[in-house]
Amino acid sequence: MSTTLDLTAVKARQQKTWASGDYGAVAARIHPMSEWLVDAADLPAGARVLDVATGTGNAAIAAARCGCLVTGVDYVPELLERGHARAAAEGLPVTFVTGDAERLAYPDGAFDAVLSVVGVMFAPDQERAAAELVRVCRPGGTLALAAWTPDGFIGELFRTVGRHVPPPAGLRAPVEWGSVERVRELLGGSVHDLRTTRREFVFRFTTPEEFADFFRANYGPTLKAFEALEADRRPALHADLVELARRHGVGTDGTVRIPSAYLELVARRAPAS
Template structure:
């Protein structure tokens, strides 16, 4: 493949992913369900006053805004401008100052060694080419700087949701890797290799009590979550398959709940230092 073709393909892929994440209402999901994760990541990295911080695939700023509250100089980058606009509005309302930049995690528009800390909270995991994204995280972090990630695990709710939706989705781009692999410690260690030290990885869970049953879980994701919307759009002309996917996701939601309708969404918290 020539470099020109690669550029075109990258732009087409980015446009497709940008449109997917702009569909539905991801800001609602971020506020309703995953807001507690951002402060967890900021605390794990020990971010504080004067640190230069980059949040990759920042979405609406669930980690970037808490990082900026510490006094750090924060840049929130994301592929989807609609999410950045929402985050910017939230930050302005709260009186928090940070920079918002449109950027592809595969090719970050920042210099080598620019940041003291580079982080991503359930964001970079959705960049299709894991090695390219991992290389970029490392490139923009200074030697001795820290990298911190929170990613959903393959065994957790998003891993199982993606496995449920896979038969109904269009084929992924050639060479792409499944997002939940970022939630597996050995996978991330392989991506970073000997370019990092002091790796600390913990599996944790986020308690969720937002849904009464699996059907409500399904309807929520069907309305607000880009990948689920994309799955339904892919089979929109097949009534039987739509009905089957409805049943499959509702069953998954029921399976994820305990007797009190509580879910425990598993994630991997990983920090490392650039060698």
């Protein structure tokens, strides 16, 4: 990573990005990913669980449904407020805390399991974030992650947006967390019994145009990209998003179904040496 990259400034922009639009609308669609990950992690009732970069609480709520003692941490207070309201509506005792995935305010080994669903992957300092996930998980505890893959639909979405509004130079792509090679590099010898599964979540829209409009209005990175462009350049980005959905769509009934690949990872923290 370039030493000239101001990660603090990147993180400040990210916070504003994720607070824009309505990420809760996007998170509501992909909630099944969290249920599947929690099921794969086989979390026991009573386990102390931390959901890192929880957003509106998808994985935290899924773990709480298993009877776990759950804390969700995120650096965007607006998203945490939505998560708290969701958990309260279901009567689930989830604790939501403002915090930074790269500087988790918990002792070493404080949790039996540490989760993140398409969340920690956006931390600008990937090595530091990975080290924090491992640090707060007790030896023998569970790490369970889900991240969009570089070669899947969301990976191409980011590249499409990046052709119009390039990301900061020197910043590693978030979808690298969806690469088996990269995630092994990040976690290294800190874990064992590492199992990875390539899975698909299917986005569903009535038309490609509806997809483009939905992501433009609700998904912070896309919304901010449109805002960054001059008005006369925005139609071209919209057209590229429509074409992206049309190219990846597999619907045969006139609607759009978009398979979106992601990597599901479950591992155990290695015993302390």
